[in-house]
Amino acid sequence: MTPFPGNAKRGDPAEILVSLRRNGQYRGLVVRQIPGGPLVVLAGNHTMQALQAHGAGRCQYADHEKNPCAMCADGSWDGTTARCEIILCDDDEARRINLADNRLAELGGYDNDALAELLSYLDGDYEGTGYTDSDVMALITPPDLDDLDGSNDAGPDPEPAEKPSLADRFLIPPFDVLDARQGWWRTRKKQWLSLGMRSEVGRGDNLVFEGMAKADPKYYDKKRVVEQALGRPLTAAEFEADHYIRPDDAVASGTSVFDPVVCELAYRWFCPPGGKILDPFAGGSVRGIVAGILGRPYHGNDLRPEQVESNREQRDEFAGRRMLAADPSWSIGDSADWVKTLEPNSADMVFTCPPYYDLEEYSDDPKDLSAMSYDAFDEVYERIIAGVAKALKPNRFAVFVTGDARDNRGALHDLRGSTIRAAVKAGLVYASGAVLVTAVGTSAIMAGRTFTGTRGLARTHQDVLVFCKGNRSEAAKACGDVDVHLPDGVEDAFADVDESDELAEAA
Ligand SMILES: C[S@@+](CC[C@H](N)C(=O)[O-])C[C@H]1O[C@@H](n2cnc3c(N)ncnc32)[C@H](O)[C@@H]1O
CATH class of the missing domain: 3.40.50.150 (Vaccinia Virus protein VP39)
Known part of the structure; x- marks a missing residue:
């Protein structure tokens, strides 16, 4: 298999490898079969690099026997092959597929609330998603908390905050x-x-404590608890003045x-x-x-x-x-x-x-x-x-x-x-x-x-x-x-x- 010649995308094989090790190869590469010629990777060129970096035959990472990565654990990875979807196409189609695959994902945007919710299910373990702790913090931190240390105060005319804070929007930040x-x-x-x-x-x-003993069904329980703690009896007045909640x-x-x-x-x-x-x-x-x-x-x-x-x-x-x-x-x-x-x-x-x-x-x-x-x-x-x-x-x-x-x-x-x-x-x-x-x-x-x-x-x-x-x-x-x-x-x-x-x- 060969990479697509002239691929303009510069991906991040190291980060893809982290995902491969955590998630396995969850999707095939899209590969063009040129009859009588080579197999050319149209989509997934950096995934191929990551697969190569993973190493042939033996996992280069961690303790392979006790803690195999997802690539090794699912048994489908023999170190030399990749799961592929083979297509037949001409040169023009091959270029379009390569361009489209790189570009179309970029054109989409995010619903940040949905993204934050999805990430929250991972309980802080973002390995293999491409997100880091600081990405998540940036996502959930209201703009007015970004600058708690005042380090962005340098300018004489600071930009007004664009977005209202979580507290402005919901009274308090809606955390659990x-x-x-x-x-x-x-x-x-x-x-x-x-x-x-x-x-x-x-x-x-x-404000009136008189009658409290009657109104608060826990009054005497509370008094007894304090008396036990102090090791002596208390008068009602003493209890109410100093200890009664x-x-x-x-x-x-x-x-x-x-x-x-x-x-x-x-x-x-x-x-x-x-x-x-x-x-x-x-x-x-x-x-x-x-x-x-x-x-x-x-x-x-x-x-x-x-x-x-x-x-x-x-x-x-x-x-x-x-x-x-x-x-x-x-x-x-x-x-x-x-x-x-x-x-x-x-x-x-x-x-x-x-x-x-x-x-x-x-x-x-x-x-x-x-x-x-x-x-x-x-x-x-x-x-x-x-x-x-x-x-x-x-x-x-x-x-x-x-x-x-x-x-x-x-x-x-x-x-x-x-x-x-x-x-x-x-x-x-x-x-x-x-x-x-x-x-x-x-x-x-x-x-x-x-x-x-x-x-x-x-x-x-x-x-x-x-x-x-x-x-x-x-x-x-x-x-x-x-x-x-x-x-x-x-x-x-x-x-x-x-x-x-x-x-x-x-x-
Ligand atoms: C925890 S208290 C609510 C008190 C609450 N913290 C407050 O002051 O607003 C629970 C209430 O459930 C009522 N209750 C208990 N069993 C009930 C039943 N079978 N049907 C209706 N109410 C009941 C009690 O009378 C009590 O007022």
């Missing part, structure tokens, strides 16, 4: 670590809460106020504007109020009448202040029954936060999932997920915020896994799994002791699981561009928080 400890997040959360959202029945004013600070967990920033991101990213949201474990009012403010009609169902009553009061308060662009609603009952009443293919999003097994018991109602055994929980949970999946329209997203629970023998129970299994069984596709990094809270006090005693790692994360019914691209299209703007009245209320840190803390 969502860090609620970061400054932007914490400020945003305080701003949302400053609007006056309360989630828990009986909590009353967030208000449920507001424990992001998105238990009976705490569900993190409104998680709601905001979930709705803006995964729910079409004006889309109808279903929540089978409604808990407090936050998911409904934030949805209403962002113009998405929300319906939540919860077993506890007093919780739903309190949510409705909150809704009326916000409606009175004309802050709701859509009306949230709640119903009372067992969601295992409620899902049977839902119209199939009617909702634009499912967004929920189930009980984290028995981490907190919401009631002693035998239908309350948090009062069930782990197996019973899984069985009812699966039915509820199947029900909401059926009610979801095709090409739409479902988002579950979950966390694991430890049983009294110390074993973790995997709610994330149960959720994924149930959702997949219900016909949903598991699309993204993010870690929500949350405030350290009381775990800081116990982390050393727990680790020393059991090597248990203090949990400071929850899971945000994104599923899709149908096609993800179609679902993304239905959601449209992410709107990052706040409704006017809300923006004004937020601004107050910016002006005063104290007010922010109070919120």
Whole structure:
């Protein structure tokens, strides 16, 4: 075989060899058979060079016996031959094929988002693709992060950034670590809460600790934990002044106020504007109020009448202040029954936060999932997920915020896994799994002791699981561009928080 005479392309045989060793020769060379003459390579000239460089007979690379490259491993490479597609053509056609093969690939372009997604599946191992770590970084780094060290600041009149950053476009960069400890997040959360959202029945004013013991079901657990750590009893006043972490600070967990920033991101990213949201474990009012403010009609169902009553009061308060662009609603009952009443293919999003097994018991109602055994929980949970999946329209997203629970023998129970299994069984596709990094809270006090005693790692994360019914691209299209703007009245209320840190803390 001979190379094409006069080939104008200058390829990169070394890089092709890396690909050959990783991927094998996945495509034949296109070779012209000149009757009675030589075999001329029209397409794949640099691949031929790479094959030659690989070496005949014996792989020159690595430890051939233990770790053969893909070329050697598939047995098709004997060191002297290449897989080819032989064609017959005249000289003119041969030149055109050679030119076209080199040129046509160059004429195409890239959808950079699709490219970044495809590369992300490789988990950082780009060998054999032609991409390097820095290519990928350049692809995913917003322009405003390119120059963190200021090294491009030399010019007196810097060019304005051409593209908005990922944060400009999506509020925060859409990576699968969502860090609620970061400054932007914490400020945003305080701003949302400053609007006056309360989630828990009986909590009353967030600033007032009196009554906390009643309102926070974990109050005495928390107090006991601190007392054990300090090795002495504490008065309520002492505990509340120095050690008590208000449920507001424990992001998105238990009976705490569900993190409104998680709601905001979930709705803006995964729910079409004006889309109808279903929540089978409604808990407090936050998911409904934030949805209403962002113009998405929300319906939540919860077993506890007093919780739903309190949510409705909150809704009326916000409606009175004309802050709701859509009306949230709640119903009372067992969601295992409620899902049977839902119209199939009617909702634009499912967004929920189930009980984290028995981490907190919401009631002693035998239908309350948090009062069930782990197996019973899984069985009812699966039915509820199947029900909401059926009610979801095709090409739409479902988002579950979950966390694991430890049983009294110390074993973790995997709610994330149960959720994924149930959702997949219900016909949903598991699309993204993010870690929500949350405030350290009381775990800081116990982390050393727990680790020393059991090597248990203090949990400071929850899971945000994104599923899709149908096609993800179609679902993304239905959601449209992410709107990052706040409704006017809300923006004004937020601004107050910016002006005063104290007010922010109070919120
Ligand atoms: C983790 S909580 C939601 C709390 C959430 N973090 C909040 O405050 O927004 C789960 C909720 O599921 C509810 N629940 C438990 N079992 C249920 C069932 N079978 N049907 C409906 N709701 C149920 C509980 O009453 C509780 O409010």
